[in-house]
Every structure is written in C-alpha cells, then in structure tokens.
Amino acid sequence: MIPGSVVRGRQNPLHLGFAKRLARARKSANLSGAALSLASGMAHNTCGDLESGERVPHLDTVEKLAQALGVSPCLLAYGIDFPCEPTLHPLHAGLPARLLEYRQKRQLSRRQLGALSATSDNFVQMTETGRTVPSIAKVEQLAKALHVSVCWLAFGLGSPDLPDTRRRRADSPPAPTP
Numbered sequence: 001m002i003p004g005s006v007v008r009g010r011q012n013p014l015h016l017g018f019a020k021r022l023a024r025a026r027k028s029a030n031l032s033g034a035a036l037s038l039a040s041g042m043a044h045n046t047c048g049d050l051e052s053g054e055r056v057p058h059l060d061t062v063e064k065l066a067q068a069l070g071v072s073p074c075l076l077a078y079g080i081d082f083p084c085e086p087t088l089h090p091l092h093a094g095l096p097a098r099l100l101e102y103r104q105k106r107q108l109s110r111r112q113l114g115a116l117s118a119t120s121d122n123f124v125q126m127t128e129t130g131r132t133v134p135s136i137a138k139v140e141q142l143a144k145a146l147h148v149s150v151c152w153l154a155f156g157l158g159s160p161d162l163p164d165t166r167r168r169r170a171d172s173p174p175a176p177t178p
Contacts, residue, residue: 014078014150015136018062019053021076025069026051039068056135059092059154074151074158077136082157091155095139096130098153102146102160103128117145 026036026047033047040046041064049055050065057065059077066073072084073091084091103113103124110121110128117124118141126132127142134142136154143150151157 013137013140014080015056015140017079018057018077018136019051021079022047022065023051025071025076029069031069036065036068040064056137058133058135059095059139060090060133062136063090063092063155072157073155077154078140078150080151080158082151082155084155084157091157092133093130094156095134095154096128098156098160099124099142099146100128102148102153106146108146113142113145117141 026033029036031039033051034044037044037047040061042061046061047065050057050061057077059073062077063073066076066084067086069076072082074084075081103110106113108116110124113119114121114124117138119138123132123134123138124142127134127138139154140150143153146153147162148160149158149162152160
C-alpha cells in the first residue's frame with residue numbers, strides 16, 4: 001500500500017538521485033570522499049556532505065566533481081548521460097545566455113518565468129546576468145518552466161528540445177509518412 005503522503009502521477013525531480021550517483025561514481029573511481037573533494041579543489045568534507053544529501057550542489061560544483069571523476073556533468077547532476085569532452089571553459093558559463101534566449105523566445109517576462117518556475121524575478125535576473133550560479137534543483141525548475149532540456153540549459157549538452165517521453169503501444173499502427 002502506498003502511504004498517503006506520496007504524490008502519485010508526478011515524476012520525481014531528476015536531481016534527487018545526485019547523492020547516489022556521486023557515491024557510485026566516486027566508488028568506481030576508487031576515491032575516498034576527501035580525495036575527491038581535494039581533486040575537485042574543494043574543502044575535504046564537501047563530497048561527504050553532498051553524498052549524504054545534506055546539500056544540493058550548484059552547477060560549478062557538479063562540473064568540478066564530474067571533471068575529477070571523468071564523467072559527464074549531466075550524468076552526475078540529472079542521471080542523463082551525454083558525451084562530454086573536458087573543456088578549458090566551464091560548460092555552465094553559457095547558462096545566462098541560454099536562459100535569456102529561451103525566456104525571450106517564449107515571450108516571458110522575468111516575473112512570469114519566476115512564477116512559472118517557483119523561483120523569483122530577482123533570481124531569474126541574477127542568473128541571466130551571471131551574478132549567481134544556481135543549484136541543480138533551481139536549473140531543473142527553470143528548464144521545466146521553459147520546456148527545454150535540463151542538460152542543455154545547465155551545461156549546453158544535447159538539444160534544447162525535450163525528448164519525446166510518450167511510449168508507442170506495440171499494437172498501434174505506424175504513423176503515416178508524408
């Protein structure tokens with residue numbers, strides 16, 4: 001029986017599996033939490049805090065950890081594996097431009113996007129101007145409100161278009177060709 005507090009019919013946010021994905025990647029790299037933290041250029045307890053789920057990381061932190069582990073930052077943050085080559089410039093640095101482009105493309109004001117994403121117009125402005133690096137949770141909220149791929153918005157990986165998640169029934173006829 002499902003407890004009454006469980007919301008049915010709504011997908012959990014993708015970032016919720018971050019702690020487990022980080023622990024799994026760290027273990028497969030044969031690194032301790034302190035060693036990974038230091039290899040990423042962070043305080044020695046950062047990895048432990050993130051693996052315990054006490055903190056939701058910001059995009060720059062995820063990118064540093066992913067680079068030290070040799071995995072895609074999108075795989076670590078959201079569980080979506082996009083091939084990713086190491087770069088000289090941080091991938092998340094393009095977020096402000098991508099966010100502004102798609103907010104304008106969707107003809108939304110900052111206030112409207114803030115309301116749709118359950119953030120604020122001030123948060124949207126600070127993200128678009130690069131004055132803040134958002135957490136993976138906040139980026140997921142923005143991507144959902146804009147109807148774009150979270151990996152594309154966060155790191156510029158893949159296409160901005162959302163994948164078609166609807167499954168075709170096995171007994172349905174093929175779609176007609178134009």
